Amino acid sequence: MILITGGLGMIGAHTARALADLGHRVVVTTHRRAEVPSFLAGRVAVESLDVTDRDAFLALAVRHDIGDIVHLAGSVPGEDPAGFFRTDLTGLLNALDAARAWGVRRFAVASSLGVYAGRSEIPWREELELPTARLPHPIVAFKKAAEPLTTHGLEGSGVRPIVLRIGSTWGPLMDPESPFNPIPPYISAVLRGEQPQPWYADDGGDFCYAPDAGRAIALLMTAPALRHDTYNVSSGRPFTNRELATALRAVAPGPRLDLLPGRQAGPGDNPYLDITRLIEDAGFAPTFDVATAVADYVAWRAGNPR
Incomplete structure (x- = not known):
C-alpha cells in the first residue's frame, strides 16, 4: 500500500x-x-x-x-x-x-x-x-x-x-483564487463574465x-x-499567455481577453523544467497541453466549486 x-x-x-x-x-x-x-x-x-x-x-x-x-x-x-x-x-x-x-x-x-x-x-x-x-x-x-x-x-x-x-501546477481542486498560480484566478474571472486584467502575450513559463x-x-x-x-x-515545455487566452476563448466565449504585446521584461525566454529524467526513468509523457488542460478545467469547474 x-x-x-x-x-x-x-x-x-x-x-x-x-x-x-x-x-x-x-x-x-x-x-x-x-x-x-x-x-x-x-x-x-x-x-x-x-x-x-x-x-x-x-x-x-x-x-x-x-x-x-x-x-x-x-x-x-x-x-x-x-x-x-x-x-x-x-x-x-x-x-x-x-x-x-x-x-x-x-x-x-x-x-x-x-x-x-x-x-x-x-x-x-x-x-x-x-x-x-x-x-x-x-x-x-x-x-x-x-x-x-x-x-x-x-x-x-x-x-x-x-x-x-x-x-x-494547477487544475481541479486548486483554490480558484489561489495566490500561488495565476491561471485559476484568470479563468475564474472569465467564468464570472468579468474581463480580466490584460497580460503580456509572450509572458508565461512552466506549466503542469x-x-x-x-x-x-x-x-x-x-x-x-x-x-x-x-x-x-512538469510538462517539459513552457506556455505563453497567448496560448492560454486562445484556449480559453475556444471553450468559454464571453469577455474580451486583451493581451499586451511582447513580454513585460522585454525580449527573452520563459523558464521551465526539463523532464528528461522523468521521461527516461518513469516513461512519462504529458497527456495535456494548454488547450486540452483549459478545456478539461472549465468542464470540471462547471460542476465543482474548486
Whole structure:
C-alpha cells in the first residue's frame, strides 16, 4: 500500500487517482479537508491525521501495510514564519521516522521549481547546482531545505529517497483564487463574465496540469528502477499567455481577453523544467497541453466549486 500525506490536496488527490488507476492500494491522510473528490470516492482509504503528531503518524502502520510514502502534506505561512517552518519540519521528520521504522521501499517528498531561483539557464535541469539566492517565498525556502534533510535523513536505511521538484501546477481542486498560480484566478474571472486584467502575450513559463503531475509522481513511485534521487515533475515545455487566452476563448466565449504585446521584461525566454529524467526513468509523457488542460478545467469547474 502507498501512503500519501496531504492526499486530498490538489497534487495528492491526483497522485492517488493515478496510483489507483495503476491498480495500487492507496491510503491518504488529511488534516483539515474532509471532502473526498468524486474521482477518489470509494477508491482509497482516508485517514484523518495531523502529521506533527508522531505517535499518531506511526500508528498508521497498525491499520495499514504501508510499503511506500509520498509526503505532500504542508501548511501555508501566516504571520509567524518560524511557526510555519516548525510545523512543516516536524511533519517531515515524522514522515522520515515512519519511513525508517516501517522499512518502506521509496519515500518521495515535494520540492519546488522555486529552488532554481538564481539560475539563468533555461530549461532548468536537475544537475544544476542550486545557488545561494534570495528565495521568493517561505514555502520555497522550506522545500529547498527539505531536499538534503530527506536524502541525509534516509541514509543507511535502505529507503530510496525521491525528491520531486514540482513545476507550476494547477487544475481541479486548486483554490480558484489561489495566490500561488495565476491561471485559476484568470479563468475564474472569465467564468464570472468579468474581463480580466490584460497580460503580456509572450509572458508565461512552466506549466503542469494537476492530473499530469499526479501521474508523473505515480510513475516514479512504481517504476521498476530509478537512476536518480531528484526528478523535475512538469510538462517539459513552457506556455505563453497567448496560448492560454486562445484556449480559453475556444471553450468559454464571453469577455474580451486583451493581451499586451511582447513580454513585460522585454525580449527573452520563459523558464521551465526539463523532464528528461522523468521521461527516461518513469516513461512519462504529458497527456495535456494548454488547450486540452483549459478545456478539461472549465468542464470540471462547471460542476465543482474548486
